[in-house]
Amino acid sequence: MSLAGKKIGFIGTGKMGSALIKGISGAGIVPCSGIYASDVFEASLRELRDSLGVNVTQDNREVVNKSDIIVLAVKPQILKSVLSSIKDDITGDKLMISIAAGVKLEAIENELSEGTHVVRVMPNIAATVAEAASAVAQGKYASAEDAEDVLNIFRSVGSAISVPENLMDAVTGLSGSGPAFIFPVIEAMADGGVYEGLDRNSALILAAQTVLGAAKMMLETNTHPGQLKDMVTSPGGTTIRGIYELEESGIRAAFMKAVIASSNRSKELGK
Ligand SMILES: NC(=O)C1=CN([C@@H]2O[C@H](COP(=O)(O)OP(=O)(O)OC[C@H]3O[C@@H](n4cnc5c(N)ncnc54)[C@H](O)[C@@H]3O)[C@@H](O)[C@H]2O)C=CC1
Numbered sequence: 030m031s032l033a034g035k036k037i038g039f040i041g042t043g044k045m046g047s048a049l050i051k052g053i054s055g056a057g058i059v060p061c062s063g064i065y066a067s068d069v070f071e072a073s074l075r076e077l078r079d080s081l082g083v084n085v086t087q088d089n090r091e092v093v094n095k096s097d098i099i100v101l102a103v104k105p106q107i108l109k110s111v112l113s114s115i116k117d118d119i120t121g122d123k124l125m126i127s128i129a130a131g132v133k134l135e136a137i138e139n140e141l142s143e144g145t146h147v148v149r150v151m152p153n154i155a156a157t158v159a160e161a162a163s164a165v166a167q168g169k170y171a172s173a174e175d176a177e178d179v180l181n182i183f184r185s186v187g188s189a190i191s192v193p194e195n196l197m198d199a200v201t202g203l204s205g206s207g208p209a210f211i212f213p214v215i216e217a218m219a220d221g222g223v224y225e226g227l228d229r230n231s232a233l234i235l236a237a238q239t240v241l242g243a244a245k246m247m248l249e250t251n252t253h254p255g256q257l258k259d260m261v262t263s264p265g266g267t268t269i270r271g272i273y274e275l276e277e278s279g280i281r282a283a284f285m286k287a288v289i290a291s292s293n294r295s296k297e298l299g300k
């Protein structure tokens with residue numbers, strides 16, 4: 030694989046940077062000794078160094094200098110200032126990967142020297158457990174090998190597809206933000222179980238495993254979700270009563286509106 034021997038750096042080790050480092054080191058596509066990470070916040074660096082043995086520093090430029098592939102995992106609002114501070118260290122064929130919501134490839138390329146290889150990715154927090162859903166869009170100077178490397182990195186922590194950049198806001202609203210739409214579903218289903226007498230821990234385990242099982246069935250059987258729903262729904266049975274309540278509460282419109290609102294916020298961040 031073309032990633033062999035390559036060093037991967039992370040600028041920003043907050044929630045997403047740390048999730049990716051944990052996922053990637055767990056997948057073993059690069060050894061922890063080949064992972065470099067920087068942040069202004071020392072505690073997250075210390076945690077990564079002590080738990081995984083990755084190389085850590087508070088100097089972003091050191092990460093750029095030591096790495097072949099650099100993942101930018103800082104907030105969209107500060108990406109520009111971080112880019113201008115590392116610009117001169119991005120030499121040769123170093124590959125920059127941005128996971129910042131909304132920020133366009135062109136905006137990143139314009140901050141860096143002409144010809145810099147940039148790829149934009151929208152992963153999600155489930156990278157921590159190697160179940161992320163990621164989408165990848167290639168910048169104008171990035172090569173086919175770069176795109177392949179990026180897909181391999183993100184496939185090591187879940188599934189990854191290529192999309193044209195104009196669909197990145199849609200991806201951000203759906204799978205980037207999506208885990209946060211599902212956690213309240215799990216919590217609320219467990220609340221229903223608690224209401225009916227289950228203890229909290231059992232209710233949460235049953236709810237989470239139910240979501241996991243439904244998602245796995247969908248992916249592994251490649252069957253339309255409506256058909257899978259019908260398999261659970263006996264005529265005059267228990268499930269259809271629950272479905273009726275969800276439909277009456279407007280569940281479908283609620284989820285569609287959540288994805289659309291998050292996508293719109295991603296578009297705003299890109300302006
Ligand atoms: N949290 C999520 O589920 C997802 C986040 N993203 C994107 O990932 C990026 C990071 O988001 P989070 O991890 O959620 O945010 P976060 O706030 O948890 O992490 C950002 C990290 O950047 C560090 N930082 C701030 N200024 C810095 C600087 N000058 N140099 C180096 N590090 C600096 C902060 O100390 C913090 O640890 C954002 O651009 C976001 O849009 C993308 C997909 C999912």
Ligand SMILES: O=C(O)[C@@H]1CCC=N1
Pocket residue numbers: 130201205206
């Ligand atoms: O909420 C956010 O802005 C980030 C981007 C996708 C998920 N979290």
